[in-house]
Amino acid sequence: MKVLVKGISASIGKARGKARIIQPGRGQKLKPGEILVARITDASMFVDIIGNARAIITDIGGQSSHPAIVSRELGIPCVVATNKATKVIKTGMEIIVDGDKGVVYESD
């Protein structure tokens, strides 16, 4: 499998699904089961977006950042500090998130 990005493992678990790049303030919606890709999530990004996510990937952040804390509470994988997820991953791309290793793959 092709590695798309690597980052810090912020919440364990594995998930496969379609990616959606979300930019704050654009009123975008996340369909249930999609994987949220953002520069960072914060509490200003509504929880109903995050609440629908199967996994979260962010460009920045750390182990105690907002996406990390929320994903551990929701029990979904999360990879933060990838630096470039929003540039490398495209909306609609089928991806696999390995929250244990902090790696995101392109699905075969």
Added chain:
Amino acid sequence: MATKELFMNRIDQYLKVLGQAFEKTGEIAPWPIHVGAVAPYFSDVEARDIYDKLKMISKQDQPKKILRKLVVAPAVTKALLMDLIVGLKAARPPISARERVWFVEYIFDVLEEMMTGDIFCRDGTNLLLTKNEAQKLSNQISWIWLNSEKELGRSIYKASASTKSLIWSLYFYGWDDIGYEIHGPYKVQLANNKKALLVITDYFDIKPTLLWPSMITFPHHSIRLMALYDPKTDLKIDIFCHMVNKGDLLNNTVGLYLEANDLPIRTKEGAEALSKELLERVMKQHKALETMKKEEIIKKYIESRYYAFRRWRIYFGEDWYPPKKVLERIKKWGIIELKETGGPTWEELKKAFDPRTEVIPGKD
């Protein structure tokens, strides 16, 4: 704790844990604006005022008892202290390094009286209750056991995260502790003799009508989440009230308890309805913020700071609202733009948050 750390003075300990907490948070996206672009308007004026008030209170009978009532909560006191230290250096008339150290140490003393554990959370705990108080509380709670209630658990956590969203929309990212505190983990014993870790997330001020008069119609003034975790869960709380753990929290959760306005919420429908109500309010807040000019957002940010210190001013018979001098600076100075790098590095901040130095961010 390493022997060397035990002999560090409290200011060095404070700076060390701040550095660790900043590192764990990683790069952030300040919302709606960077604290560094707001602090210059008020921090010198605020610090001089709070320093003078602390000096006066320290000469009164039982000063620490008075101060315990004036500070909102330990977490917010620690969060506000960073900008206060910078403000003390910029204050006029000047406040000497010796006086600044006295001020900071005095605040640490007050925190020692308010907390039952390490005030800097160096052991990964933020303890406000005694062991007995935590055990008693755990015994009194009618827990929702999560064995077969994972979906309910998810909805309860979602309601808590939604409350955090509201907190951010009210107090912004810089000083969100004004409205909430996470404390624990407390080691407790359950009725079946099994052990657990108790963590309490207390959203104690989610209806600040003084700050946001539009919140008058919001039905909840407080929300509290209590969670019991498997005792093997690697769970830590840092000085920023951030919970850091290995593994996912949901699967390590043994029991949960959620209440709004002191009334328990025990069903998935109830928790989801609460989330909906909270998120609708968050959206209203966001809409309000979208219509505000940058100057108005700066003003609101400053108001939230003065709101956090309101009891100090009310105690002296003063208005809690930011003084004219501070608000006029917004008009006079215009908007302060930070460098594209997004503000100072930790090494610069470390010197800035050290009351013994004269370093002020942005002043070379």
